[in-house]
Amino acid sequence: MNDLQFEEQAVEDELRTFVQTLTDSETYREFVEASEALDDDSEATALLREFEQKRQQLQQDEFDQSVMSELQDIKSKMTDNETIQRHCQAQKALVDLLQGTNDVISDQIGRTFAQSIGGGCC
Template sequence: MSDAESVDTVEAKLQAFVDAVENSETYQQFVEASEQLEADQEATELLETYQQKQQQLQENFDQELMAELQELQSDLSNNETIQQHRAAQSELIELLQQTNDVISEPIGMEFAQTSGGGCC
């Protein structure tokens, strides 16, 4: 088998893997939860506000800002759309970690590991 044929075989199997993940119930639930989150203006505004406050807190620690952030965190925890998205995201991450383990074992190294490297 030539290198080109080997690459084609790997790419075909990779595409089959991608298709299997995309067709999984776990992935479909994540997509649905993401769409619901995008459609929920209150939830998206809450997340945006929380992220802005986190950024502000990193730039300049302030006790009042910390209190606001804690209150927003409570609001996030009570928002059903956000909680459904987080749960679906956690399940998808778990699925992908399991697939990483399955791939890593036969090759004898962590598949989804960065190799370090970089430019300079």
């Protein structure tokens, strides 16, 4: 094994350790549990689908106040839905954890490692 192969293997080994540590974390486990709960909650998934459909309709068509009102009503229902809120909070916590690891990597290598362009459900 040459030096490059040895270094690549060392990086892969450390990456596997990192992934295992991440998947063992409470933050990740809560995200998985919240995702499973969301998948099992037909009311919550229907709200999310309806929200996305109305959002797309609003973007594709000319501005329609009635669609905007429906969108706001659905968003209010989503805010009141415990399953959706639990998932959003768990997703935010996981993203924050991963952003923190990204920041540490960036600091260690002296360069921006990865850049977030936003996203998420909330």
